[in-house]
Amino acid sequence: xxxxxxxxxxxxxxxxxxxxxxxxxxxxxxxxxxxxxxxxxxxxxxxxxxxxxxxxxxxxxxxxxxxxxxxxxxxxxxxxxxxxxxxxxxxxxxxxxxxxxxxxxxxxxxxxxxxxxxxxxxxxxxxxxxxxxxxxxxxxxxxxxxxxxxxxxxxxxxxxxxxxxxxxxxxxxxxxxxxxxxxxxxxxxxxxxxxxxxxxxxxxxxxxxxxxxxxxxxxxxxxxxxxxxxxxxxxxxxxxxxxxxxxxxxxxxxxxxxxxx
Amino acid sequence: xxxxxxxxxxxxxxxxxxxxxxxxxxxxxxxxxxxxxxxxxxxxxxxxxxxxxxxxxxxxxxxxxxxxxxxxxxxxxxxxxxxxxxxxxxxxxxxxxxxxxxxxxxxxxxxxxxxxxxxxxxxxxxxxxxxxxxxxxxxxxxxxxxxxxxxxxxxxxxxxxxxxxxxxxxxxxxxxxxxxxxxxxxxxxxxxxxxxxxxxxxxxxxxxxxxxxxxxxxxxxxxxxxxxxxxxxxxxxxxxxxxxxxxxxxxxxxxxxxxxxxxxx
Numbered sequence: 001x002x003x004x005x006x007x008x009x010x011x012x013x014x015x016x017x018x019x020x021x022x023x024x025x026x027x028x029x030x031x032x033x034x035x036x037x038x039x040x041x042x043x044x045x046x047x048x049x050x051x052x053x054x055x056x057x058x059x060x061x062x063x064x065x066x067x068x069x070x071x072x073x074x075x076x077x078x079x080x081x082x083x084x085x086x087x088x089x090x091x092x093x094x095x096x097x098x099x100x101x102x103x104x105x106x107x108x109x110x111x112x113x114x115x116x117x118x119x120x121x122x123x124x125x126x127x128x129x130x131x132x133x134x135x136x137x138x139x140x141x142x143x144x145x146x147x148x149x150x151x152x153x154x155x156x157x158x159x160x161x162x163x164x165x166x167x168x169x170x171x172x173x174x175x176x177x178x179x180x181x182x183x184x185x186x187x188x189x190x191x192x193x194x195x196x197x198x199x200x201x202x203x204x205x206x207x208x209x210x211x212x213x214x215x216x217x218x219x220x221x222x223x224x225x226x227x228x229x230x231x232x233x234x235x236x237x238x239x240x241x242x243x244x245x246x247x248x249x250x251x252x253x254x255x256x257x258x259x260x261x
Numbered sequence: 262x263x264x265x266x267x268x269x270x271x272x273x274x275x276x277x278x279x280x281x282x283x284x285x286x287x288x289x290x291x292x293x294x295x296x297x298x299x300x301x302x303x304x305x306x307x308x309x310x311x312x313x314x315x316x317x318x319x320x321x322x323x324x325x326x327x328x329x330x331x332x333x334x335x336x337x338x339x340x341x342x343x344x345x346x347x348x349x350x351x352x353x354x355x356x357x358x359x360x361x362x363x364x365x366x367x368x369x370x371x372x373x374x375x376x377x378x379x380x381x382x383x384x385x386x387x388x389x390x391x392x393x394x395x396x397x398x399x400x401x402x403x404x405x406x407x408x409x410x411x412x413x414x415x416x417x418x419x420x421x422x423x424x425x426x427x428x429x430x431x432x433x434x435x436x437x438x439x440x441x442x443x444x445x446x447x448x449x450x451x452x453x454x455x456x457x458x459x460x461x462x463x464x465x466x467x468x469x470x471x472x473x474x475x476x477x478x479x480x481x482x483x484x485x486x487x488x489x490x491x492x493x494x495x496x497x498x499x500x501x502x503x504x505x506x507x508x509x510x511x512x513x514x515x516x517x518x519x520x521x522x523x524x525x526x
Contacts, residue, residue: 027437031441042453045453045454049458050309181286192300200391
């Protein structure tokens with residue numbers, strides 16, 4: 001109950017912040033369109049030289065680009081700005097005030113900054129997914145769409161949990177400013193199906209920094225490549241990683257001693 | 262002057278060394294996309310035998326050479342300089358009798374490179390054993406020809422980036438401008454894919470732009486893929502762009518400094 005109220009308050013504040021810098025928002029949207037153009041062009045170049053990569057066709061890669069953009073939006077609209085604020089608050093001690101508030105601190109730390117204009121990226125992502133799936137000629141059944149949605153959510157939760165663990169590490173190693181860079185660096189690997197990658201890279205992006213769980217896997221679900229057992233397994237991984245992350249966060253908080261004292 | 266550079270080197274090396282954890286993260290960040298492209302294109306080449314005449318080995322050698330060339334010719338001046346104009350910390354450097362960009366920022370970049378190369382060498386060796394590329398086409402003459410080409414590439418790239426960074430004297434949106442510049446770089450430099458696989462029009466235009474001087478031209482020189490006429494064309498372009506970038510940078514810098522008024526001074 002409280003959570004929703006807070007979330008809408010955060011959104012309101014962030015909309016106001018974005019409106020204060022209108023011209024910047026416009027420039028950012030233009031740059032965003034430019035990058036979309038580049039992404040489509042680069043896919044076009046790849047597919048002017050081949051019909052499939054890793055068993056996936058052009059349409060499927062466009063859909064994958066859509067799914068990738070969902071994760072990318074999570075990264076850029078939520079993870080990046082909040083991490084910046086969090087690192088700052090560890091350095092200057094303003095984390096104390098966050099902890100004093102009578103709300104779950106993990107929620108406060110991870111949702112107080114939202115780059116709102118990025119919401120349009122979500123629409124763009126949805127368009128790419130729909131267009132891509134149509135182009136690929138794959139038939140999406142209601143059941144596979146459901147699997148896709150469930151897998152996308154659990155994939156996002158896995159990434160979110162990993163993020164929590166990474167920033168919680170800052171409680172132990174105060175000077176760990178680069179806590180999310182590894183996530184951001186490997187994010188690019190989500191643009192292409194993991195089936196193209198050599199084994200070591202596939203293992204890295206599936207199990208260690210599981211970008212693929214949020215990109216390739218949901219799309220495999222949509223294409224009906226995963227049986228029920230596999231889908232349930234990925235959902236279980238999502239739930240488990242969230243539970244682990246909250247535990248790590250709690251342990252981390254006990255380590256926190258405040259920068260000012 | 263030599264003494265000035267020596268002292269700047271000591272300071273900047275020590276400064277960069279302090280941030281070595283950051284450097285490792287940067288290195289990782291910078292390594293990922295070439296390795297992804299390498300994986301994508303080798304998988305295509307393997308399934309089809311060759312792509313437009315390029316075999317899997319051609320792609321492996323291309324991207325592994327790209328890692329080296331890019332390491333040498335790229336620069337980070339936008340990240341280490343633009344904020345100084347914005348927060349006013351440039352003032353202290355302006356009163357010194359040396360050029361802030363062409364001494365301090367330049368040496369800082371080179372110190373940064375020196376350290377990242379130390380981290381990069383073991384990674385490259387690991388990649389070498391993972392992919393076992395066949396570099397038998399590489400000749401000493403190509404490498405020797407590529408060294409001045411990379412120096413030109415670095416100089417052109419540094420001066421143009423420095424000119425764009427200096428736009429910070431006029432606008433706070435200098436990072437957006439630089440992002441646009443970087444997108445052009447991706448398109449025309451050969452960073453994404455060997456330029457021969459690009460659409461014809463991109464290849465035509467790229468020949469006359471400064472971007473390929475930083476990536477594609479040195480790579481092809483090292484790999485021994487260019488004819489005499491192409492080498493001559495590349496070097497001519499290099500000299501022209503070097504001249505243009507010196508003029509442009511000087512002009513932007515001189516006018517920018519005139520506009521500069523520090524915050525809180």
